[in-house]
Amino acid sequence: TMGSWLVNHWFSAAVIAAWLGINIFLFTHYFLFFDRDERYFYTRAILGSALAWARASAKCLNFNSMLILLPVCRNLLSFLRGTCSCCRRTLRKQLDHNLTFHKLVAYALALLTAVHTIAHLFNLERYNQSQQATDGSLPAVLSKMHLQGSKWLNPIHSNQTTVEYVAFTTIPGLTGVIITLALILMVTSSTEFIRRNYFELFWYTHHLFLVYFAGLVIHGIAGLVRGQTEQSMAEVHPYHCAEYLTQRDQNCTHRCCKDPEFGSIPAESWKWVLAPIILYVFERILRVWRAQQKVVVTKVVMHPARVLELQMQKKGFCMEVGQYIFVNCPAISPLEWHPFTLTSAPEEDFFSIHIRAAGDWTERLIDTFQLDTPRIEVDGPFGTASEDVFRYEVAMLVGAGIGVTPFASILKSIWYKFQQADQTLKTKKIYFYWLCRDTGAFAWFNDLLASLEQKMAESGKADFLTYRLFLTGWDTSIASNVALHFDTATDTVTGLRHKTIFGRPMWNLEFEAVAAAHPRSVVGVFLCGPEALAKSLQKSCQQHSSLDPRKVKFYFNKENF
Numbered sequence: 001t002m003g004s005w006l007v008n009h010w011f012s013a014a015v016i017a018a019w020l021g022i023n024i025f026l027f028t029h030y031f032l033f034f035d036r037d038e039r040y041f042y043t044r045a046i047l048g049s050a051l052a053w054a055r056a057s058a059k060c061l062n063f064n065s066m067l068i069l070l071p072v073c074r075n076l077l078s079f080l081r082g083t084c085s086c087c088r089r090t091l092r093k094q095l096d097h098n099l100t101f102h103k104l105v106a107y108a109l110a111l112l113t114a115v116h117t118i119a120h121l122f123n124l125e126r127y128n129q130s131q132q133a134t135d136g137s138l139p140a141v142l143s144k145m146h147l148q149g150s151k152w153l154n155p156i157h158s159n160q161t162t163v164e165y166v167a168f169t170t171i172p173g174l175t176g177v178i179i180t181l182a183l184i185l186m187v188t189s190s191t192e193f194i195r196r197n198y199f200e201l202f203w204y205t206h207h208l209f210l211v212y213f214a215g216l217v218i219h220g221i222a223g224l225v226r227g228q229t230e231q232s233m234a235e236v237h238p239y240h241c242a243e244y245l246t247q248r249d250q251n252c253t254h255r256c257c258k259d260p261e262f263g264s265i266p267a268e269s270w271k272w273v274l275a276p277i278i279l280y281v282f283e284r285i286l287r288v289w290r291a292q293q294k295v296v297v298t299k300v301v302m303h304p305a306r307v308l309e310l311q312m313q314k315k316g317f318c319m320e321v322g323q324y325i326f327v328n329c330p331a332i333s334p335l336e337w338h339p340f341t342l343t344s345a346p347e348e349d350f351f352s353i354h355i356r357a358a359g360d361w362t363e364r365l366i367d368t369f370q371l372d373t374p375r376i377e378v379d380g381p382f383g384t385a386s387e388d389v390f391r392y393e394v395a396m397l398v399g400a401g402i403g404v405t406p407f408a409s410i411l412k413s414i415w416y417k418f419q420q421a422d423q424t425l426k427t428k429k430i431y432f433y434w435l436c437r438d439t440g441a442f443a444w445f446n447d448l449l450a451s452l453e454q455k456m457a458e459s460g461k462a463d464f465l466t467y468r469l470f471l472t473g474w475d476t477s478i479a480s481n482v483a484l485h486f487d488t489a490t491d492t493v494t495g496l497r498h499k500t501i502f503g504r505p506m507w508n509l510e511f512e513a514v515a516a517a518h519p520r521s522v523v524g525v526f527l528c529g530p531e532a533l534a535k536s537l538q539k540s541c542q543q544h545s546s547l548d549p550r551k552v553k554f555y556f557n558k559e560n561f
Contacts, residue, residue: 011094015101019067023060023108031056039227041238042153042260046130046139047123051225054119057112058220062272064112065216068105069209069276071098073283074382081383096558103190110187113180120176123225124156124163131156141245151261155224171222179215182208192531199359203336213277216269223264232261291328291377298350300369303444306357308366309343311350314378319346321389321413322406322526325353325380332364332374341405341528342381345412347420351381354405354444388557390417392524393428396514396554398537400435400529404445407432407528411465415452418459431514432467433505435529468510469500507536511544515552526557534558 034040035052043051070076081095130139131154143154156166167173188194189205228238241256248257299311319342326337338361340353357363368374389395389410397407411432417425434445449467456462514523525541527534534556541554 012097015094016104019104022063026059026063027056030059037227038238039230039233041228041242042138042142042262043225043227045242046142046154047126050119050122050126054116054123054225057116057119061109061112061116061216062269064105064109065213065269066272066276068102068109069280071102071105073279074380075283075286076279078382106187106190110183113183117176117180121163124166127154127156127166128161128163130154131161132159136246138242138246145259146261151229151263153226153260153262155226170224172219172224175215175219179212179219182212182215186212197359199338200333200336200361213273216273217267220265220267220269223267226262226264229261229263236260287326287379291379293378295376295378297373297376300373301444302366302370303354305438306366307444308355308369309352309444310355310369310376311344311352312376312378313350317351317378317381319344319351319381320383321346321409323381323383323409324406325351325378325382327353328377328379329365329368329374330377331368332361336361337379338362341409343405343408345409345416347413347416354408389524389526390425390427392522392555393426394431394514394518394521394523395427395429396431396433396510396523396525398433398435398525398527398529398533400527400533401437403528404434404436405528407434407526408445408448411448411452414465415455418456418461418464428464429518430465431510432465433470433510434467435470435472435504435533437471437473468505470505471500471502472504507540508543511540511554515544515554519552520550521552523552523554524557525554528558 031052033052034055035044035049040051077095077098126139127143130143133140133143143156146152147157155170167177185205186208189202195202236256236258238260241260244252244254244256245260293314293316296313297310298313299309301309301311303309322341324339324341326339328334328337340355342351343354344350344352355362355365357366389397397410399405399407411430414425414427414430416422452465453462456464525537527537538556541556545553
């Protein structure tokens with residue numbers, strides 16, 4: 001299994017290894033630099049190794065802050081996906097891990113922020129102790145130098161200052177507190193639970209990234225942590241003169257009698273983040289421009305179980321299967337954009353989405369559409385893994401609940417390709433699995449499956465699509481109804497020819513059956529559903545892929561929002 005994991009994930013592993021390698025290099029390089037460089041000899045006399053911890057973590061924070069925006073530039077990703085459409089499938093598929101990488105970088109930022117903050121708390125405490133010390137030690141002597149001018153080393157100039165005072169009144173202290181609070185709020189509000197149930201909270205809190213970047217750019221401007229200036233180094237080098245500082249008398253004539261002078265380390269966070277910020281500004285301008293283009297809602301259908309279908313048209317809109325759009329309804333909220341997978345096929349003259357009532361915004365949207373047709377803004381489409389479905393000879397499609405939406409688009413498109421006898425269709429066989437908790441949610445999808453069943457049977461392609469519907473939540477009334485009509489030609493729950501299976505799928509058996517039916521094929525496994533299911537399918541893909549390149553291979557793809 002390790003071999004097949006490497007085959008599927010070598011690029012992801014290479015990216016993560018490179019990212020980790022650069023972080024480790026930056027941290028080690030700057031840690032050793034600040035721990036050994038002679039310009040910081042006197043700074044270390046006061047601060048000890050906490051100086052190196054603070055500066056090394058700061059470099060890594062800059063590097064990761066540079067990366068954090070890139071995975072969420074959706075138009076950039078779509079462009080890259082388009083330009084490498086001739087690349088290997090493995091390479092293109094890695095662009096779907098954009099949010100995983102974004103989260104990884106965010107967790108690194110959180111960890112590095114903790115290291116940086118703790119190191120600076122030690123630094124402030126040591127600055128304070130050195131300023132208050134009267135024992136004539138090197139830190140005490142250094143702290144009393146140049147208190148009037150701008151050549152000082154210790155930023156704490158008075159005996160009355162507390163660590164808290166510095167933290168909340170200096171630019172680095174205050175921006176540090178604000179940045180850290182913004183980061184804590186962004187990380188905690190982006191958990192799976194909050195994103196699924198309180199999307200608005202996640203959406204608004206995440207815009208604190210503006211505060212984060214503004215704070216980051218300003219943070220180092222004051223230059224509280226200092227080193228000895230080049231000129232002073234030439235005149236009074238610490239290796240020769242440090243010992244004289246603590247034992248000088250008033251009539252000193254030695255060349256080391258002159259006090260060392262100190263200057264700040266130039267702020268450089270802006271150099272790291274300028275390019276990504278400009279790129280992201282262009283991304284947002286492009287989104288605003290695209291959102292201004294007029295969208296005409298041509299049809300509104302209210303399905304059972306509070307599922308709303310919107311059919312729309314927009315000039316120049318061009319989609320592929322399994323893509324998604326972001327939707328905004330200014331009447332509800334001018335700022336909120338929500339992602340929805342397209343359920344129409346590229347061959348249709350409209351594009352459609354199905355919206356389930358799940359959260360405040362969707363509830364209000366459904367209520368609004370039942371009264372009137374409000375103005376809708378659309379950004380997209382954006383590409384994800386499902387576009388690749390026609391590149392596989394065999395495809396296993398797994399949808400859980402409303403996660404069936406990308407497959408509505410795929411199944412419709414296949415039907416059109418059949419009707420038009422499309423030669424580009426590589427797919428020879430599709431296995432479709434839909435896992436659903438209650439029968440109400442099957443309703444809107446039933447018509448599509450029923451019409452596909454009929455069309456494929458009429459064109460002699462009935463075995464092209466094998467589908468299995470799994471009802472994971474069911475009660476005794478359904479069970480007795482099923483028992484009563486067990487020998488009927490169509491299913492009692494859905495009215496389809498393929499029977500509904502009660503309970504969850506046994507994935508090992510499903511994969512074994514597909515591997516046995518297609519011993520030499522490359523099988524694409526596509527999921528739109530929860531993380532737990534993704535893990536279990538990924539495991540099955542690894543277990544059932546043969547190491548022999550001539551035999552069956554399973555490639556896992558997951559929809560990411």
